[in-house]
Amino acid sequence: MYELCPETDADTPEIEALLDLCFAPGRSALSSYRLREGVPKVAQLCLCLRNGADAVVAAIRFWPVRVGGKPVLLLGPVAVHPTAQGEGLGGMLMRESLSRAEAMGWSRVMLVGDAPYYSRFGFSRLDEVEMPPPTNPDRVLGLELVPGAWVDVRGPVTRETTPEVHAALAEIESTADLSEACIEVEPLKESRR
Ligand SMILES: CC(C)(COP(=O)(O)OP(=O)(O)OC[C@H]1O[C@@H](n2cnc3c(N)ncnc32)[C@H](O)[C@@H]1OP(=O)(O)O)[C@@H](O)C(=O)NCCC(=O)NCCS
Numbered sequence: 612m613y614e615l616c617p618e619t620d621a622d623t624p625e626i627e628a629l630l631d632l633c634f635a636p637g638r639s640a641l642s643s644y645r646l647r648e649g650v651p652k653v654a655q656l657c658l659c660l661r662n663g664a665d666a667v668v669a670a671i672r673f674w675p676v677r678v679g680g681k682p683v684l685l686l687g688p689v690a691v692h693p694t695a696q697g698e699g700l701g702g703m704l705m706r707e708s709l710s711r712a713e714a715m716g717w718s719r720v721m722l723v724g725d726a727p728y729y730s731r732f733g734f735s736r737l738d739e740v741e742m743p744p745p746t747n748p749d750r751v752l753g754l755e756l757v758p759g760a761w762v763d764v765r766g767p768v769t770r771e772t773t774p775e776v777h778a779a780l781a782e783i784e785s786t787a788d789l790s791e792a793c794i795e796v797e798p799l800k801e802s803r804r
Pocket residue numbers: 633634689690691692695696697698699700701702703723724725727728800
């Protein structure tokens with residue numbers, strides 16, 4: 612049994628340690644990080660999973676970006692502790708957060724990652740969307756939460772700079788009582804470890 616919770620400030624150091632463990636050193640040099648700098652995250656969608664020992668074993672985060680002037684959710688990073696990988700936790704975080712994003716009214720999601728993993732959630736290559744270099748275009752993937760949401764949405768991915776959007780996201784991050792929104796969950800897949 613795991614507890615699924617929105618990320619709070621108290622969780623952040625543990626989540627950063629998990630990300631350091633799961634990703635190669637220098638992860639913050641990736642172009643995705645430039646798009647997140649100075650932009651509040653989408654707090655309701657940044658989720659973490661705690662195990663029975665109350666340790667964070669998995670996390671997912673989302674930021675707003677723009678493509679061709681349209682609002683887009685940038686998914687990532689998502690990480691599962693090496694000792695818990697293959698149990699379905701990554702899939703659970705993906706499905707739960709995407710379902711919440713759809714319920715919030717987001718239309719389109721993108722990420723930079725391995726198509727063989729993300730295709731199972733409906734992601735496919737975005738041929739006409741350009742991440743800041745250096746990014747392998749084969750790893751730029753998108754998902755429509757509303758049918759047709761990626762049609763004619765093309766061009767460079769840019770930071771969300773709209774002051775009203777920043778203010779609204781910052782307000783949610785600082786005032787919403789996200790810590791009370793935890794639920795108990797069970798991964799769908801049996802551990803093979
Ligand atoms: C990628 C990651 C989040 C997946 O989480 P997880 O909990 O292990 O995933 P799940 O248990 O939901 O799914 C496991 C399945 O995904 C597959 N998978 C995992 N990573 C994969 C990858 N990079 N490419 C293709 N398939 C992958 C596994 O082989 C397994 O396949 P199966 O269902 O056919 O057996 C996790 O492995 C991780 O944190 N990796 C290190 C950090 C990372 O690479 N993050 C993603 C950035 S692109």
